[in-house]
Amino acid sequence: MRLLQVVESAATGVGRHVMDLSGGLLERGDEVVLAYADWRMDRMFAEGLARLEPKGLKAIKLPFSREIGPEDLRSIRALRDLIRTHGPFDAVHGHSSKGGAVARVAARTVPRRLYTPHAYITMAPTIGVRKFRLYRALERYLARLGTGTVCVSHHEKAHAVGTLGIPAPTVHVVHNGVAGPARGDRESIRAELGVQEGDVAFGFVGRLWTQKNPLLAVDAFARLRAVHPEARLLMVGTGDLEDAIRARGVPGVELLGERNGPQTMHAFDAFVLPSDYEGFPYVTLEAMATGVPVISTETGAIGEAVRDGVDGFLVPPGDATALSGAMARLMADPALRARMGASARERAGSFTIDGMVEKIRTLYAG
Incomplete structure (x- = not known):
């Protein structure tokens, strides 16, 4: 044709x-x-x-x-x-x-x-x-x-x-x-980013602006970090809200700037998408293909990819308490992270x- x-x-x-x-x-x-x-x-x-x-x-x-x-x-x-x-x-x-x-x-x-x-x-x-x-x-x-x-x-x-x-x-x-997971070695990428053994790394990849609502992820993470000092929040991307994120002053939050998002996902223990609204984003599929469980606000068509309680958790938009609670569940249960990550990887094969x-x-x- x-x-x-x-x-x-x-x-x-x-x-x-x-x-x-x-x-x-x-x-x-x-x-x-x-x-x-x-x-x-x-x-x-x-x-x-x-x-x-x-x-x-x-x-x-x-x-x-x-x-x-x-x-x-x-x-x-x-x-x-x-x-x-x-x-x-x-x-x-x-x-x-x-x-x-x-x-x-x-x-x-x-x-x-x-x-x-x-x-x-x-x-x-x-x-x-x-x-x-x-x-x-x-x-x-x-x-x-x-x-x-x-x-x-x-x-x-x-x-x-x-x-x-x-x-x-x-x-x-x-x-x-998506074609599948990007190439990347988990241990070497975590070492490059300074993630220590025993740390649990939550990750965000995207533009740091209002629609993505990265401040919601930071606020939810702050509650988690108060209880779990081994928690990390790695944020890939740039945007208008960088200064606001820094102003929060939350320990464990690291702005990584522009870098290969799909490759960096190998370092994540869970992926966080706190958006106020979405369509059917590639970034969710990329995280799932990498075998990373997804915690996302339930907006747009996210639920057509991520099955709540199976591949990760879906929470109401704008709800820092619910988002922090979902992060805490994965923080406390390595077996649940592994199970959801494996399910997410299999699910990504449908897309x-x-x-x-x-x-x-x-x-x-x-």
Whole structure:
């Protein structure tokens, strides 16, 4: 098949999804053209381009703006020109809100026009009423221009159908997938980080900003640390809340900055995700694939991967007492950590890149 991927948000989970998908399609003999914006491109996406272009990926930079405005007309014209020049295509797949909008408007001549929201903006709990109504109207209109929506979770599909009014028969669910655990030696990584024998290391990987609510993890850990001085909280990532975390002054909390998150997970005894809201995050699957039990707030589609009491624990968002209690249970019971970690690793095998690619490819084929 000849396939066109369109993405403006070429970073974080969206960018990773596009690269994993494009790589899998190339491996299956498909021709893939990628239209992308480089102004928000992160290191992982750039490395993906460098890896896949020699394998046949044709990557073309397009002018995109993040906000809705007249610049969108320029993006639509540029994509139409690309389709005329490099087409015909069997399917076009737009990713995230801007890529999805431009793709569906510009690619009216392409037989199959798919869109993956990667979490609708209307799912954000902080969105105002007027903005919600505007985006709901836009999503309904754009859905009529496409032939299908590919959600990354059943939670997202329920929002698309029940809240936005997208016709259910056109909405499909394909979960994100991971290749497996990153390479890493537990003992050497723990030694590098100064984790002593007998320490129990809880870990966080992600952006240190409001949506991820890392301060909740710090506050919950503070209660645990008061009872268990051998507890550690290793936080991988950077962001606006770094100073606030330091200001808490909680012993045992260590900000590690930017480093390889999946590799660092080998040092963790448990992974903590304290987010206020989430979609279906890769970071949870990465921790599970590494064999690390997950303690997460029960938000978004987390429960579609993590089974409460089996692969880890799910607690109410914003509840430091419940989060600390779950951490204490794993702190006190090495056998429970091992059992949940083994279960998590097995569960992660249900969410693979190959499975994701095959399901999406079936939708391309119609």
